[in-house]
Amino acid sequence: MSKLLSSIEEAVQAAGLKDGMTISFHHHLRNGDYVLNMVMEVIAKLNKRDITVNASSVFDVHEPLIDHIKEGVVTGLEVNYMGAKVGKAISQGIMEKPVIFRSHGGRAGDMENGSSHIDLAFIAAPCADPMGNCSGKYGPSACGSLGYAFSDAIHADKVIVITDYLVDYPLKDSSISEGYVDYVVCVDQIGNAEKIVSGTTKITKDPVGLRIAYLASQVVKHSGYLQDGFSFQTGAGGTSLAVASYVEDMMLKEGIKGSFCMGGITGYLVSMAEKGCFETLLDVQCFDLDAVKSIRENPKHQEISASRYASPSAKSCAVDSLDVVILGATQVDTDFNVNVHTDSNGYIMGGSGGHSDTAAGSKLSIVVAPLVRARLPLVVDEVICKSTPGSTIDVVVTQRGIAVNPEKQELKERLKSAGLPIVEIEKLKEMAEKITGIPKSVTGGSQVVAQVLYRDGSVLDTIKVQTEGIGKRSL
Amino acid sequence: MSKLLSSIEEAVQAAGLKDGMTISFHHHLRNGDYVLNMVMEVIAKLNKRDITVNASSVFDVHEPLIDHIKEGVVTGLEVNYMGAKVGKAISQGIMEKPVIFRSHGGRAGDMENGSSHIDLAFIAAPCADPMGNCSGKYGPSACGSLGYAFSDAIHADKVIVITDYLVDYPLKDSSISEGYVDYVVCVDQIGNAEKIVSGTTKITKDPVGLRIAYLASQVVKHSGYLQDGFSFQTGAGGTSLAVASYVEDMMLKEGIKGSFCMGGITGYLVSMAEKGCFETLLDVQCFDLDAVKSIRENPKHQEISASRYASPSAKSCAVDSLDVVILGATQVDTDFNVNVHTDSNGYIMGGSGGHSDTAAGSKLSIVVAPLVRARLPLVVDEVICKSTPGSTIDVVVTQRGIAVNPEKQELKERLKSAGLPIVEIEKLKEMAEKITGIPKSVTGGSQVVAQVLYRDGSVLDTIKVQTEGIGKRSL
Numbered sequence: 002m003s004k005l006l007s008s009i010e011e012a013v014q015a016a017g018l019k020d021g022m023t024i025s026f027h028h029h030l031r032n033g034d035y036v037l038n039m040v041m042e043v044i045a046k047l048n049k050r051d052i053t054v055n056a057s058s059v060f061d062v063h064e065p066l067i068d069h070i071k072e073g074v075v076t077g078l079e080v081n082y083m084g085a086k087v088g089k090a091i092s093q094g095i096m097e098k099p100v101i102f103r104s105h106g107g108r109a110g111d112m113e114n115g116s117s118h119i120d121l122a123f124i125a126a127p128c129a130d131p132m133g134n135c136s137g138k139y140g141p142s143a144c145g146s147l148g149y150a151f152s153d154a155i156h157a158d159k160v161i162v163i164t165d166y167l168v169d170y171p172l173k174d175s176s177i178s179e180g181y182v183d184y185v186v187c188v189d190q191i192g193n194a195e196k197i198v199s200g201t202t203k204i205t206k207d208p209v210g211l212r213i214a215y216l217a218s219q220v221v222k223h224s225g226y227l228q229d230g231f232s233f234q235t236g237a238g239g240t241s242l243a244v245a246s247y248v249e250d251m252m253l254k255e256g257i258k259g260s261f262c263m264g265g266i267t268g269y270l271v272s273m274a275e276k277g278c279f280e281t282l283l284d285v286q287c288f289d290l291d292a293v294k295s296i297r298e299n300p301k302h303q304e305i306s307a308s309r310y311a312s313p314s315a316k317s318c319a320v321d322s323l324d325v326v327i328l329g330a331t332q333v334d335t336d337f338n339v340n341v342h343t344d345s346n347g348y349i350m351g352g353s354g355g356h357s358d359t360a361a362g363s364k365l366s367i368v369v370a371p372l373v374r375a376r377l378p379l380v381v382d383e384v385i386c387k388s389t390p391g392s393t394i395d396v397v398v399t400q401r402g403i404a405v406n407p408e409k410q411e412l413k414e415r416l417k418s419a420g421l422p423i424v425e426i427e428k429l430k431e432m433a434e435k436i437t438g439i440p441k442s443v444t445g446g447s448q449v450v451a452q453v454l455y456r457d458g459s460v461l462d463t464i465k466v467q468t469e470g471i472g473k474r475s476l
Numbered sequence: 477m478s479k480l481l482s483s484i485e486e487a488v489q490a491a492g493l494k495d496g497m498t499i500s501f502h503h504h505l506r507n508g509d510y511v512l513n514m515v516m517e518v519i520a521k522l523n524k525r526d527i528t529v530n531a532s533s534v535f536d537v538h539e540p541l542i543d544h545i546k547e548g549v550v551t552g553l554e555v556n557y558m559g560a561k562v563g564k565a566i567s568q569g570i571m572e573k574p575v576i577f578r579s580h581g582g583r584a585g586d587m588e589n590g591s592s593h594i595d596l597a598f599i600a601a602p603c604a605d606p607m608g609n610c611s612g613k614y615g616p617s618a619c620g621s622l623g624y625a626f627s628d629a630i631h632a633d634k635v636i637v638i639t640d641y642l643v644d645y646p647l648k649d650s651s652i653s654e655g656y657v658d659y660v661v662c663v664d665q666i667g668n669a670e671k672i673v674s675g676t677t678k679i680t681k682d683p684v685g686l687r688i689a690y691l692a693s694q695v696v697k698h699s700g701y702l703q704d705g706f707s708f709q710t711g712a713g714g715t716s717l718a719v720a721s722y723v724e725d726m727m728l729k730e731g732i733k734g735s736f737c738m739g740g741i742t743g744y745l746v747s748m749a750e751k752g753c754f755e756t757l758l759d760v761q762c763f764d765l766d767a768v769k770s771i772r773e774n775p776k777h778q779e780i781s782a783s784r785y786a787s788p789s790a791k792s793c794a795v796d797s798l799d800v801v802i803l804g805a806t807q808v809d810t811d812f813n814v815n816v817h818t819d820s821n822g823y824i825m826g827g828s829g830g831h832s833d834t835a836a837g838s839k840l841s842i843v844v845a846p847l848v849r850a851r852l853p854l855v856v857d858e859v860i861c862k863s864t865p866g867s868t869i870d871v872v873v874t875q876r877g878i879a880v881n882p883e884k885q886e887l888k889e890r891l892k893s894a895g896l897p898i899v900e901i902e903k904l905k906e907m908a909e910k911i912t913g914i915p916k917s918v919t920g921g922s923q924v925v926a927q928v929l930y931r932d933g934s935v936l937d938t939i940k941v942q943t944e945g946i947g948k949r950s951l
């Protein structure tokens with residue numbers, strides 16, 4: 002019995018790919034990923050049509066998808082995040098069927114509850130054995146955690162592991178088990194190692210970013226959650242990491258021993274754990290090589306699946322136990338709804354990822370963003386796309402002031418008493434508009450180019466086509 | 477949100493246990509397990525009726541099951557192995573519905589393919605956090621691997637984790653994830669640590685056992701499989717360990733680097749891996765405290781689920797890649813069928829465990845057993861219970877000679893050329909009967925007390941009631 006086939010083409014044929022099927026990919030190789038493009042090239046060459054691509058995220062490296070869509074090879078796209086290149090094309094209406102956006106937890110949950118069916122999953126595996134046991138921790142394209150790929154492996158009808166580092170059976174320290182894998186293909190390179198990890202995992206030096214981060218850290222400090230057992234998630238952006246840095250200072254100074262740090266893991270969070278700020282790192286994705294090294298070597302640094310991270314279909318998930326999350330935003334509206342899907346002109350350039358999952362699960366969700374960006378205000382009457390419901394956002398921190406969700410009166414009082422610059426969210430909007438003027442309202446065509454599903458599967462919002470570069474709020 | 481309840485009773489009520497439901501247990505605490513009895517006492521107290529107990533194994537410590545059966549609390553029993561105490565009562569016909577026997581792989585596989593449904597699973601967890609992340613590696617009742625419990629956790633409708641060592645969220649190095657767990661109960665003790673691991677994991681000193689082991693090791697040596705990449709499974713019995721010891725000597729002498737060692741893991745196998753005989757230990761269950769320590773500390777020592785071990789419903793499992801397995805037997809017949817379910821009088825006192833799984837998956841399956849035991853011959857015309865089909869058994873090694881399955885002519889020739897005492901299996905039977913005389917045929921009543929399912933779900937054999945201490949071959 003051997004699962005090892007000699008080419009992606011042979012594996013696609015063996016798996017019985019047919020027109021109309023749904024195939025899936027995960028995004029741990031990020032902008033260095035070769036696998037999605039290699040597979041789609043094979044599928045196009047085989048003259049398959051009407052394929053739906055469910056990829057946990059699509060990056061700019063996946064630009065060739067645009068041609069596959071134009072040529073009818075791909076007619077459906079389901080993602081948790083979409084980079085600006087494919088995003089712009091989608092916003093221009095190149096695909097008839099709307100893109101389906103989910104959150105990281107929602108994607109796993111929808112596979113678990115059966116509402117999202119995958120016919121054929123492709124696992125880009127930095128190392129694998131010939132029976133399909135695989136891991137992201139080892140090999141020349143090591144990416145660390147394979148967190149998002151677990152659901153695909155477990156729930157897809159057929160699973161193809163594609164690796165560039167084939168080891169003897171049995172792979173030690175494997176993440177995804179052979180029991181889920183049908184075929185294994187070894188290729189020259191699954192990715193460009195230099196681009197697998199983004200270079201954007203440095204603390205910001207921008208004074209505005211630092212001011213926002215400092216204020217956010219003060220919100221954390223005075224929220225009451227910063228005590229022994231504290232759990233924390235923050236992104237890889239410069240401002241988010243600056244928040245982590247301020248939080249670290251407070252934890253070390255006060256000897257606070259946190260429980261876990263979660264999400265996409267950076268070297269910065271690894272070093273916080275090493276300094277004793279956190280007992281454990283729960284890692285659904287590594288953002289840099291320090292994190293990759295750590296997940297390989299540090300037993301406190303644990304790989305978790307997207308389901309364990311955030312699935313609403315699981316009996317519980319880690320976001321349910323999260324104290325504080327730091328989140329970004331393109332836009333926030335006066336109901337605290339957040340847009341992370343489009344830019345302020347209505348073009349798709351992002352997605353929820355774990356945004357709405359962590360906002361819903363955490364005890365305290367803090368949005369950090371500059372009041373004005375590219376001469377456009379952060380706070381608007383109504384976001385172009387509702388990515389995360391305002392009911393799950395507690396605090397919005399800008400360099401000019403902090404708005405607290407009116408549902409959180411007690412928190413608001415605490416923060417006020419601590420002397421933080423608390424303002425109404427309408428005030429933030431006013432302040433921004435004093436700088437930018439009132440922006441033109443974004444108009445769009447009638448075609449729906451994307452549907453944003455909330456983590457429970459309900460439709461949160463739709464995104465409309467942008468025919469002239471300026472769209473209109475979708476409703 | 478809290479899953480932590482104050483008693484087993486509360487958890488059973490919260491999970492909605494109803495008459496007629498199927499509940500499950502795993503057997504890693506072996507003869508030291510308190511959990512099955514505690515739970516059944518609660519269920520009896522709650523006046524539940526008609527419960528089916530699916531336990532990966534039932535040991536003598538679970539003798540109270542007999543009363544629960546007699547009182548109608550339990551009316552169905554599904555196991556992979558049953559100790560002699562409960563076995564004898566079952567053989568005497570105390571339960572109307574036949575016991576269902578599966579193999580370790582078949583039990584996992586039947587849950588995966590839906591033919592075995594668990595309403596409520598109880599996970600005896602040596603450590604757990606309040607959300608149900610749990611592991612067998614830590615705590616006063618540490619048992620190491622929780623391999624058999626994974627299927628229960630993944631597939632049962634409701635899952636209750638019972639622990640005596642509750643740790644802060646999130647448990648580091650967890651085996652079973654919170655996503656599968658509904659409730660957590662912390663009790664005083666889940667088991668008697670001294671009895672969790674059996675004391676029977678020492679190499680035999682009996683000259684007959686040593687002779688058999690030596691001959692078996694010579695079969696391994698001359699089979700052609702003992703080379704770099706060699707993979708091996710052997711049980712915890714004295715003779716099996718003696719085989720391991722002879723194999724170790726050969727491997728060290730010839731510098732052979734094996735790939736993996738599998739199954740229930742003992743300290744002996746751990747030390748073989750430490751000496752470089754094997755790259756990896758794949759551990760579905762720890763048999764002694766050295767193994768428990770090793771799985772906690774040695775990254776080459778990996779916990780695997782029963783599915784990964786041997787599920788025929790998975791896309792592959794580890795037994796498919798196994799070179800050589802050493803197996804025991806109560807009886808072997810002249811068609812090489814093996815009985816490990818009953819004693820020679822027809823009383824239930826065992827079960828397949830991984831016997832038929834490894835026999836089917838391995839390249840070379842070797843049965844080791846003395847030619848005569850308790851004045852009864854090993855080799856008979858027809859085994860009382862067909863536990864493992866003869867078509868999957870390659871070699872039977874006794875102290876008086878080695879029989880090779882006639883389907884394996886090439887192997888037979890190899891072993892003959894090596895000067896090993898190869899005889900026909902009928903000759904083994906003759907030799908035994910010269911010592912014991914021809915045994916009385918075992919008769920039994922008409923009531924079927926157990927069905928033995930093969931790993932693919934088909935019925936391999938049935939076991940009949942023993943009304944007078946002497947039964948009859950079931951057909």
